[in-house]
Amino acid sequence: MSQRRNSPGKQASPKFSALRNSAPVFAALGDETRLFILAVLCAGGAVSIAQLTSGTEITRQAVTKHLHVLADAGLVRGIKVGRERRWEFVPTQLEEARRSLEVIAQQWDRALERLRVAVEG
Amino acid sequence: MSQRRNSPGKQASPKFSALRNSAPVFAALGDETRLFILAVLCAGGAVSIAQLTSGTEITRQAVTKHLHVLADAGLVRGIKVGRERRWEFVPTQLEEARRSLEVIAQQWDRALERLRVAVEG
DNA sequence: AATAAATGCAATTAAATGGTTGCATCTGAC
DNA sequence: GTCAGATGCAACCATTTAATTGCATTTATT
DSSP: OOOOOSSSOOOOHHHHHHHTTOOOOOOOOHSHHHHHHHHHHHSSEEEEHHHHHHTSSHHHHHHHHHHHHHHHTEEEEEEEETEEEEEOOHHHHHHHHHHHHHHHHHHHHHHHHHHHHHHOO | OOOOOOOOOSSSSSSHHHHHHHHHHHHHHSSHHHHHHHHHHHHHHHHHHHHHHTTEEEEEEEHHHHHHHHHTSSSEEEETTTEEEEEEOHHHHHHHHHHHHHHHHHHHHHHHHHHHHHHHH
C-alpha cells in the first residue's frame, strides 16, 4: 500500500509531512468494506475473522486481506486466542487522521479570514 | 473510483450508510500527491493546473487526473477563466468526512465507557 | 487419535490506478 | 491572422488492488 511512488514537493514543509503521513491511513479508510469492518470493531471489541465475514457478502479470505490492509495502516491489531484470532480497533492512527483533517480545515478557515479582512478592512 | 464493487452489509443501517458515503472521499485523500494539491488549494484560493504542476515532480496530465479524482469526490471544483482553469477547494465533503471520523471515534469511546462501567460496577 | 473449526498461505484473475507520450483545441496577445 | 500558452483528450503501460479458489496448518473436542 502506497509504495512511496512519486511524491510531490521537493523538500516538503514539516507542516505538510504530518499530513503526508496520514495518506496511507486515508487510503485504508477509502473502501466501504473496510469502513464497515472498522465500524464493527469500534462498537464491539475483539472479533474473529469468521464473525466479521458473516457481516459481509465476500469470502473469509477477502476479509482477511482487508484486515491486513487496516493493520498495515495501524488501525487494527489481531491477537491470537486459541485457534482463532481476535481483531480489535487501535485508536491512535484514527486520531492522527482526524487531526490532519483539522489542519486542512483550519488552513481553509484562515484563508477565508484573510480574504474577509482584505475585502472588508 | 470505487465502482461499487462488492459492498458489505445486506441492509446497512442508516448510521453506517453515512459512513459508507465518505469512503470515496477517504479514497481520494489516500494519496500523497492529492493531499499536497488539496493543501495548496486550501491555502491559496484558485490555482491553475500549470501552477499546481510546478509544485510536483509529475507531469501536467498526471496532476490533471488527480484533480479529477478530487473533483469526483467533491473536494475541489474547477472553473474556466480565460484560457486557463482555476481549481479551488470545496469544504463540504471534507466536513462530512470529519464528521464520519467523529462518529467512529465516539462509538469507540462509548464502547470503552461501557467496559469501564461493567468492570468498576 | 480422529475430526471439525478457524486460520494461514499461494496462485490466479479482472479491473482500477498512477503515470506516461502525442496530438488536438481553445484563447489571449502581438 | 499567427503564435505561444494552457488545457483537453486518447491510447498505452506497469503496478496494485480486490476477490477468488484450493490446499496446508493449527488447535479444541470427543
